[in-house]
Amino acid sequence: MNNVIELRSISKEFKEFSFDSIDLQIKQGYTTGLIGANGTGKTTLIKLIMNLLKPDEGEVRLFGLDYATHEKSIKDRIGFVFDSNIFYESLKLKDISRIIAPAYTQWDSDQFQAYVDRFELPLNKPIKHFSKGMQMKASIALALSHHAELIIMDEPTAGLDPTFRRELLDIFQEEMLNENRSIFFSTHTTSDLERFADYIVLIDQGEILFHERMDELQEKYVLVKGSNELLDRDTEAYFVHIERTQNLFQALTTDPAQVQQVFGEYVVLEKASLDDIMFHMKAAHRQQLNK
Numbered sequence: 030m031n032n033v034i035e036l037r038s039i040s041k042e043f044k045e046f047s048f049d050s051i052d053l054q055i056k057q058g059y060t061t062g063l064i065g066a067n068g069t070g071k072t073t074l075i076k077l078i079m080n081l082l083k084p085d086e087g088e089v090r091l092f093g094l095d096y097a098t099h100e101k102s103i104k105d106r107i108g109f110v111f112d113s114n115i116f117y118e119s120l121k122l123k124d125i126s127r128i129i130a131p132a133y134t135q136w137d138s139d140q141f142q143a144y145v146d147r148f149e150l151p152l153n154k155p156i157k158h159f160s161k162g163m164q165m166k167a168s169i170a171l172a173l174s175h176h177a178e179l180i181i182m183d184e185p186t187a188g189l190d191p192t193f194r195r196e197l198l199d200i201f202q203e204e205m206l207n208e209n210r211s212i213f214f215s216t217h218t219t220s221d222l223e224r225f226a227d228y229i230v231l232i233d234q235g236e237i238l239f240h241e242r243m244d245e246l247q248e249k250y251v252l253v254k255g256s257n258e259l260l261d262r263d264t265e266a267y268f269v270h271i272e273r274t275q276n277l278f279q280a281l282t283t284d285p286a287q288v289q290q291v292f293g294e295y296v297v298l299e300k301a302s303l304d305d306i307m308f309h310m311k312a313a314h315r316q317q318l319n320k
């Protein structure tokens with residue numbers, strides 16, 4: 030199976046944040062969601078993948094190609110949606126599409142017009158007068174109009190109303206009917222991922238905590254609820270992380286069979302949502318970092 034994105038031993042250091050030799054391989058033909066709390070490195074990772082930032086060390090490859098020698102052909106195959114307006118603000122959408130079109134070998138003006146109509150976007154209004162949601166829609170229309178093999182998006186559903194968010198997910202699903210296409214995107218809306226992601230990458234403080242199949246994730250992680258009296262040094266070891274309230278605890282385990290055997294009917298086991306998994310994994314990681 031081909032990797033559309035490959036990061037090898039990537040290090041990048043800012044004053045108060047760093048990636049330290051991270052590896053990541055994203056497979057062709059799947060939708061991968063990138064999740065993590067605010068400021069954990071999602072945008073930085075996407076910028077490294079897009080060559081908008083250079084790593085201090087390590088190698089970034091897209092479609093097996095290197096930016097140093099194949100920047101133009103790599104960018105030609107990517108549809109990129111960024112979380113802020115990267116276009117000159119006085120320009121109109123009509124002008125932007127005219128500027129962008131020649132940069133892509135497979136620019137499809139009919140496709141672009143179809144998205145403009147579907148998203149009800151004005152072609153003759155300066156981008157600076159677009160609402161945040163309209164800017165995002167414009168960015169998505171441009172990204173989806175040159176038959177890109179790989180669609181990379183930084184929080185594409187941010188600022189969108191729930192009805193359009195839903196429509197957008199349908200559009201991404203339509204795009205994925207082409208089996209060679211891949212989508213990689215960051216989001217804080219985990220319910221979007223539960224609906225259509227194949228893989229999830231969770232990052233925290235510049236570290237990749239996991240990269241797992243969505244369906245396996247939901248089998249692997251289970252939420253356990255019970256009374257605090259059940260917890261002691263030995264039993265706590267069955268959990269990835271424990272959240273205590275006054276009398277009760279809620280914890281995440283990767284070994285539900287063992288938990289059931291040890292605690293029997295004294296605990297309740299529930300399916301963990303992506304939010305639950307993210308919350309407990311992040312808390313466990315922070316505890317580890319503070320040790």
Ligand SMILES: Nc1ncnc2c1ncn2[C@@H]1O[C@H](COP(=O)(O)OP(=O)(O)OP(=O)(O)O)[C@@H](O)[C@H]1O
Binds near residue numbers: 046066
């Ligand atoms: N150019 C830069 N110089 C210094 N620090 C930076 C730079 N860019 C990002 N950072 C820092 O790197 C960290 C990660 O930022 P990043 O924008 O990647 O997070 P994020 O996960 O996308 O956050 P959010 O979910 O809030 O969008 C933050 O602490 C940020 O302040």
